[in-house]
Each structure stands twice: as C-alpha cells, then as structure tokens.
Amino acid sequence: MSDRLNGKVVLVTGASSGIGEATALALSAEGARVAAGARRADRLAALADKAPGEVLALDLNVADQDSVRAAVAATVERFGGLDVLVNNAGVMLSGPIAGADTTEWTRMVETNLLGSMYAVHAALPHLLERKGTVLQVSSTSGRTASASSGVYAATKFGINAFSEALRQEVTALGVRVVLVEPGFVSTELAGHITDPAIRAAAQEMAASMRTLQPEDIANAVVYALTQPEHVAVNEILIRPTDQTQ
Template identity: 80%
Template sequence: MSDTLEGKIVLVTGASSGIGQATALALSKAGARVAVGARRTDRLKDLAQDAPGEILVVELDVTDEQSVQAAVAATVERFGALDAVVNNAGIMLSGAILGADTTEWTRMVETNLLGSMYTVHAALPHLLESKGAVVQISSTSGRISSAAGGVYAATKFGITAFAEALRQEVTTQGVRVVVVEPGFVSTELTSHITDPNMQAAAKNMAESMRTLQPEDIAAAVVYALTQPAHVAVNEILIRPTDQTR
C-alpha cells in the first residue's frame, strides 16, 4: 500500500452494518474501490448507493470457506487486483461458561476466528502480489478477558495470535498486518446476545459512557492503510475515554 488509497482495491467483510459499513464508506471517500461482503446483501446494496466511489456487492458468509474464496475471486475479477482486506465480520454472544449453549461458542469461533483466517488464506496470494495489507478488527477483549466473555475473548485473542504469526511470515515480502482493537463501540453487536442479563449489562455499560462510533474505527483503518510503504502500523488500541478496562 502507498500513502494514498486512490484506486486501491479493498475487500471489507461484515460490511452490512456498524464498523464494516462505516469503514467501507470511509475507504470509498478516500478513493478506494471497495468490495463489500456480508450475508445481508440488501443492506450492502443500500451502502453501495450511499458510497461516493465504485462499490462491488458480494454475498459472503465467512464461516463458509467456499463463499470466502468466491468473494475474493469476484473482487479480483471485477477490479483486477486486491490491495487490502479488512476482516471485520464478527458476533458477540456473551454469557457464563456454566450452562452455556455451546452452539453459540461454535458460531463465534467459526465467524470471528475461522472466518478471518479463511479470508486471509484466500486473499494472501493477491496481497503478496500487490504488497498489500491485512486489517484484523479485534477488540479490547483480545487483550483482557472478562467473566461472561470467555469464548468471545478467546476468538479475539486468537485473531491477535494469528495476525502476529502472519506478520512474521509476510512482512519482509511487503505485506503489512494491522490489528485494530476497539473498546465499546455503538453498534448492533450487543443485540446478538441471547442472555437477557448480559444484554441488560451491555446496555447499562453503553449508557455509562460516551461510546465510540463506527466512524472512529473506520478513521483508524484509513490511517493505518495510508501510511508510507515503509511504515507498518501493526496495532491500534482504541477505547472510549470513559472506559476503564
């Protein structure tokens, strides 16, 4: 990547809402041509109408490796290359370990961790060719695990571990790896929680602080991707000023 995004091709996963949607719009405003992937393609089509630049809508389920491969292939077929991937797709299903519905664990591991790994695997040959970048959207939960958030944190710790191994493998070949770790962001992420007590706790937490907005995280992604080629911003931790941990 260079110090401008003009004409660069970026694939954003989980782009139908929240951080992914805001990042896709910010990248488009910065001059990138953006492929937006998610399962809710109706929302992606609305996003494409709002974006100032060229947008490719691709139906994408990151838990399905073939779907990921098809999305990357469609991006390269449309634009001719791939300069960056923003791995944003994720779910948070908080709850205690005792008595947990373990199918929710599986969903989080498959979406948050395996989904980002599948995307990297499919995109990496193209990113090596373009000397591009991988942006992994992690979380403060990738640094500090908390009660009732063990599995979500495990997926985010996993993202960080995978990203560091990836960085060591590809940095000398010109590919930059960025981990962005947001604190509490005002998105629909907490609405996925099925435990009513945990959903209430998340609501109370949000009301106790000035939360981050998706656009704040999008700005950090654009910042990392527009640094000169010799500068690798490997990690960005962003918390609301009011968040204590």
C-alpha cells in the first residue's frame, strides 16, 4: 500500500465492475477510505474482500435521487466527511435512432447524465467543506458522436458541459473538477447493448485492437487525485494506441 491518499474519503459510483471496481481498489491501495456504491451488492462484498483498506459497500442507484442522498449521508456518517466523488456509473445501450426503444434512452439519460448530476448535487456541500475533488468519468463519445451512439453520446456531451460549468463555479472555492474520457476499455459495457447487430459490431471493434484495461483508467484517476492542491488536472483523454477515432 501507498499513502498518497492516506485518510482521504472517496465515494465511487458504479463500483461493482469495470472502471469503478478497478478505481475503488486502486484508491484503497493509495490509503483512501472508500465508499463503493452500486446496485449489485454481492459484487460489492467481493470488492470489499479484495481491497487492501477499509471499504464501505453501499446499495446505490444513481438514477434515484433519494438513493444518492442516502449514499452520501452514509459515507459522511461512517468516515466523517467526503473528499472525492468519482462519478463512474453508466450504461451504454447503443442502437439506431429510427425504431429505437426509447425506454433505453430514458435509462441512459437517467443513469449517465442525471445520475452524475444528482451525485454532484448531494456531495458538493461536503466537497466544498473539505476543498475536495469531483472526478467525472465521461468518454471519447463526449467529444465525437457517431451513428448508433446518438443518445449515449448526448449523455456524455452533457457530462462534459455540466463538468465545465461546475468547474467554473467551484474552482475558486478550492474544489477541483476532473474529466476523464476513456476510449475503448475492456469492460461489460458493450454486453448491455440489446441490438444484436450493434452489440456484435462493438465486440468486433474491441477485438480488433489492444483495448484499455480498467486498471489503465484507475491509474489515470490516481494520477489526477494525487497532484498538489494548486494543480488541477481538468481533463484526461485516454485512448488505446490502436484506436483511430
């Protein structure tokens, strides 16, 4: 274990798998006290067993504002405050706009965009008190929209816009805002796509390159969070070397 984040309290959303799980483990290894939130409680129990430091497992649905507020309150009650929010929870339900099942649009907007906004809103009073950090996990899709990813990209563009407005509001108050934009990462995300052709295309594209691993993104998160207080790493764009777009 390292002690670069010794004593810092971090809440990670979407912590049951992929980038969220890897980030929670990496921050725990740096000495942080981690609250790990997700809907899959069994996976969080396994995460807590693997982590080198103390982990508080939280049943969290970011699309539910009451659930978000309860998770933040439980984190503060257990650890005495909150220094970092890692907003990672998200779903990618790609597909063409024509003929789409719009309930999937609602789910993406509520989880990816509104969910991250709710978490910021609930956590911000505590982060202002401790001069903490908001770290938003966005995507290369927050920079470039593509066919069959219109709504997913819209949610990620929204996260980018919200994050920049937030940064302008809170940076002079000592709260840093970090935007991490991964390209193709080897996670379960593409497996959630319900359109068989789009799911197959996403998996084929991932297989055509050396994809990033969740630990690669976790390393970027650790880098941003361990900079001196006067240094704000506002944006990290991280793609696989083989990814052209």
